[in-house]
Amino acid sequence: MNTSFLQKSYEGNRSASLKKDIIRLLVIGGNYSITDISKEMNTSVPTITKLIVELISESYVLDFGKQGTNGGRRPNVYGLNPDAGYFAGVDISKDFISMGVINFKGEMNEFVGNREFVMENTIESLDSLCSIINSFLNKLSIPRDKILSLGVNLSGRVNSESGYSYSFYFLGEKPLSMLIEERVDCPVYIENDSRAMTYGEFMMGSDSHVKNMIFINASWGLGIGIIMDGRLYYGKSGFSGEYGHFPFFDNEIICRCGKRGCLETGVSGSAIHRMFTERLKEGRVSMLSGKFNNGLEITLEDIMDALQKEDVLAIEIIECVGNEMGKAISGLINLFNPELIVLGGTLAAAKEYIMLPIRSAINKYSLILVSKDTKLKLSRLGEKCGVTGACMLVRSKTLGLL
Amino acid sequence: MNTSFLQKSYEGNRSASLKKDIIRLLVIGGNYSITDISKEMNTSVPTITKLIVELISESYVLDFGKQGTNGGRRPNVYGLNPDAGYFAGVDISKDFISMGVINFKGEMNEFVGNREFVMENTIESLDSLCSIINSFLNKLSIPRDKILSLGVNLSGRVNSESGYSYSFYFLGEKPLSMLIEERVDCPVYIENDSRAMTYGEFMMGSDSHVKNMIFINASWGLGIGIIMDGRLYYGKSGFSGEYGHFPFFDNEIICRCGKRGCLETGVSGSAIHRMFTERLKEGRVSMLSGKFNNGLEITLEDIMDALQKEDVLAIEIIECVGNEMGKAISGLINLFNPELIVLGGTLAAAKEYIMLPIRSAINKYSLILVSKDTKLKLSRLGEKCGVTGACMLVRSKTLGLL
DNA sequence: ACTAATTAATAAAATATATTATTAACTATA
DNA sequence: TATAGTTAATAATATATTTTATTAATTAGT
Secondary structure (H helix, E strand, O other): OOOOOOOOOOOOOHHHHHHHHHHHHHHHHOOEEHHHHHHHHOOOHHHHHHHHHHHHHOOOEEEEEEOOOOOOOOOEEEEEOHHHOEEEEEEEOOOEEEEEEEEOOOOEEEEEEEEEOOOOOOHHHHHHHHHHHHHHHHHOOOOHHHEEEEEEEEOOOEEOOOOEEOOOOOOOOOOHHHHHHHHHOOOEEEEEHHHHHHHHHHHHOOOOOOOOEEEEEEOOOEEEEEEEOOEEOOOOOOOOOOHHHOEOOOOOOEOOOOOEOEHHHOOOHHHHHHHHHHHHHOOOOOOOHHHHHOOOOOOHHHHHHHHHOOOHHHHHHHHHHHHHHHHHHHHHHHHHOOOEEEEEOHHHHHHHHHHHHHHHHHHHHOOHHHHOOOEEEEOOOHHHHHHHHHHHHHHHHHHOOO | OOOOOOOOOOOOOHHHHHHHHHHHHHHHHOOEEHHHHHHHHOOOHHHHHHHHHHHHHOOOEEEEEEOOOOOOOOOEEEEEOHHHOEEEEEEEOOOEEEEEEEEOOOOEEEEEEEEEOOOOOOHHHHHHHHHHHHHHHHHOOOOHHHEEEEEEEEOOOEEOOOOEEOOOOOOOOOOHHHHHHHHHOOOEEEEEHHHHHHHHHHHHOOOOOOOOEEEEEEOOOEEEEEEEOOEEOOOOOOOOOOHHHOEOOOOOOEOOOOOEOEHHHOOOHHHHHHHHHHHHHOOOOOOOHHHHHOOOOOOHHHHHHHHHOOOHHHHHHHHHHHHHHHHHHHHHHHHHOOOEEEEEOHHHHHHHHHHHHHHHHHHHHOOHHHHOOOEEEEOOOHHHHHHHHHHHHHHHHHOOOO
């Protein structure tokens, strides 16, 4: 009878579906009084009262006691029980992984950023990834069985529904999510990195009322995430947002996808890296010239560091890339008429060095009437964006809130 | 008590909201038995029975009697009453207007295609437009008060919520929808032409299960419409879909929007028209050379006619434009991972002449994994697309089904 | 400190909806 | 053409939900 709203099929079970709606409300809006929930959900106070009592007895919800008010009897406010369960997230990028855990309320309890890890398309690499995840989870003060699920971000084509990753860790028959599940012994959802970051920024961003936003993940590659009418957009197989492979340039640079002219070949961390080393080869000077001339590998992180130290070559290249990115963003504005565009990923660390040329290109290339609707911001979450998104998204998936 | 589900606010009125859901179901799926509706809506048979009886007494719904079955008692099937009301639609393009009327069931009763009309940004032009609409509506066999609303398609930036059109008929203080309403004495909704066409194709297309589709309106300009998760996408102010002004080319052609490099300058009817006349000026021959050399104006329609007659220059230019369009469509595929892309508008009449280069460019420029999800089709509705969309959309808006 | 006004929470009554049982209408098959 | 099996529609009953009334807790003003 008193089945958890998480379990079973609740098709046509109004009570369970209302409970889910309450959880959704608390996830998005924090704490609420019964009267507020009742108004928000167009459902009577006695019904909400009954459901809240049940949710408390199931320990998903806590009574946080009386709240201050502007006249009248003070209501009790209710919110999610932080300890009802935890959700872990892993963000895998080109050379690093980051991991974290959020509680039921969505607060991040643990975070490990940018641990070095080189991904290879082998079972061994997957084993090693999973043992890193396992040791992270075991070191937590949270009992292992309280971690309800794990979200894993990967770049490239990821079908989070089927659990298959096609660009990385495409290791044959079984879906990747199942392979990881077998190794970490906990439900696993995989997701495209840009989409997860988008969700993180959407849920944690200051503009929580925003219903139409585009997140730009400008890292080694370039991907975007799309929130439309308040929902994360996937597309037919979850491959939406591959803006990096938009045929944007008339150049002869071969993209890692095999095609040429991709936006990514001119607008991305890899593009900056290529341009920068090309210039060094041509004899341009930079504070990285020494390292380069000693035959050492220049990384994208080196370039971003140099930028912070006002390296002229880095500034110049970022400006150039920013201009093209602004042009590309103009296209998105004309296409989506979004309320908000958030720039995130590695390149977002360039802050105003990249935002300035972007803004000026938007003025140049987008329809003014359309672009004046659109706010452009830097990611609030920074390097935690990927993990936050992974955690938030896996919570929503687990609770069935999407 | 027995308030029509169309009127008043039905916030928190379950009965009215269920009625709307039934209407929505019948709009999308045609006729249903009570059992089917009950299953589809997760609501009990007695409840649905009660609501259907009410809807019949309100004359929105008709009992179409017994249906054949595969064993067991035959159910009565119910569907929309065609005569419950009518919806008119007007599609205004560069040089023509088309008008039509659908009944409550969505069947087109009347259609007048491509009546010549030159739109100007003046009150006089608007007066003349409205008198054309009025005489069309008055000539119908349908009593005027049975026409519940009128949908008007315009190209350019249209905010259908506020009723303002910013690109055409931007005539000052009052919203355009109100100006037309005053002249035709019937509720008016204005809409962007590409979006309306998209909705028409979405509702009438063969692939009715498709939840993610992109419609490409390739006419004098180039616009797209977006259906995501089964819903028509508007964006913040309803300006989404302005793909024609995506900064796509590195050319020096000034677009009608004032910017340069817009996709429209290379992929659109106007681009074909420009290229064609340029070639004629350069001395290239075509079956239109005679007309051109006599100093007569060559229209886009002339070129499309010549194409049908296998004019080599027309074929050549269409092929070239098709290739660029395919490149542009590849970008959309990578971005949206849609299930279906429909090509409509004037250029769709070029059929395989344009589809072939488009398909080949998609193979060249899109990610195979993504594009193999996507079917590409020509519009089923052809020249009726705009009016059909206007009618279907204004029905949905009036019935509150969006 | 008392009173009126305001809002919250609970209880009782009324209404709405769903479940189950029953009857009806039909198909397929012996 | 009878009969078992199947599905639909209706009736009766049970359950769920809302509405209204009542009580509780609080603030602001006198």
